Amino acid sequence: MRHQSQILFGVVLLSGLSVLVNAQWLNFPTPGLPRLPDGKPDLNAVMPHRPDGTVDFTGVWFPDASATAGTRREGGRLGEEAGIGLTTEDGSPIPSRLPDASAIEQERRRTGALSPSNRCLPHTIPDAMLAPAPFKFVQTPGLTVLLFEEYNQFRQIFTDGRPFPPDMQPAWFGYSIGRWEGDTFVIQTAGFNDRGWSFGGSAPIPRSEALRTTERFRRVNVGTLTLQVTVDDPKTFAKPWTSNVIRFRLLPDSDFIEHICENEKDQGHIVPIK
């Protein structure tokens, strides 16, 4: 049974936003998991391929801060689980921002502006996978869906060969198309709006509508998923950069706890940090 602690993926902990509940399907055996003789899930087993030859990513995943090298743990003293902050591939901090983007970031810091998630708006990419909350892969031949526990949000990744739409209305989660490179699931996303807040971590790094991300997911074994993100936003960074390898652990025999964001409960209690 997974630990039911949730803390928000920011520096501000908003008590009312995190709804903690008991009961539900947190102990129901996940069908299809390889098991050890004692019935426990065999998390070190090799994940079998699906009938269409792709690796099966199906499952409930949780960011594994302690197993992710270079991660910055945030708010750990307030909860059991922490979000993951990105570094670059070699472990150095996220590259410096171009002057205009840096000015936006400084202004956000100066005013104590709060991230969209404080108003129940979504974490986008990559933050939605890095917040200390589970997400679920639902994989079908032409479409993979990620369901997020936090705020009950989803994103779609089309794998039916379609290209990006020619004229993309900017969207919170952008438009995602995926393909398989061997056993690696490669997701390219474009058409973001410019309202997403950060790239994992507390720094209020802006983004532009020119942002493109490339995510590379690998299922190392039954119990482990990894992700490496390449961020390409010519208005924010001088050149594209690739993140450290983020690790996720499977939550076997468990499922989501419903989490609907009710911001009117919290708006009056939020105090900007100056």
Next chain:
Amino acid sequence: MRKSVAALLSGFVIAGTVAIAHAQWLNYPTPGIPRLPDGKPNLSAPAPRTPDGKIDLTGVWQRINEGGAVRFAGSASSPAHLTAWASAIRDQRQANLSRDIPTSKCLPSGIPPDMLRQIPFKIIQTPMVTAILIEEFNNWRQIFTDGRPLPTNPEPAWFGYSVGRWERDTLVVETSGFNDKTWIDGGGTPHSEALRLTERFRRLDFGHLEIEYTFEDPKAFVQPFSATMKFGLLADTDLLDHQCENEKDAGHLVGK
């Protein structure tokens, strides 16, 4: 191409919450749809089946609007007979001009209204779980078809807890564990946490889906009642990005 028009359940349109967007994948041919010689989707072709022989409900759907917004109660011909408790709540909500409908605060319409509006939803059927992606507020619900029972002491939830089973070609979905905050229709018809909803999904042919809803809630309804709704496949299109930003609208609502 579908019209990018979304109307709110409550009858009044809240300008800021409805994000209307053009472009996107609204004209991309959906793979796997049978087509007529002219290339148009053949919506009267037989319903598709999954490799294991079950009807495949996968697709983008929207309720076919026959007779306007759904009202389960309120007139002599309505299927629901409300208890005094439910009737009083419904009257109060109507007197208040539906100001407190959950969507006005960006909270989910819940089940079934999320699927009864003129707003699309997408069914994604897999062997163990069927996910329904709801365009409104970018929400989802899950229906487990892996044989698990409903939880015995669930924490009340906006979308409840849903399990499904196949009875021949009908997916029968049982949901319980609802909170009592959702309205089952746009007229303010309430329910209690005791609500148990059965949905029978029948895909009649490629382009047409029917869902029969049966409501059981002794606190709200004098007796169980049923209603059947029709849905059409939205071919060669997809959902739009829709996030709700309530601080833009809450101040503009009127009511007592």
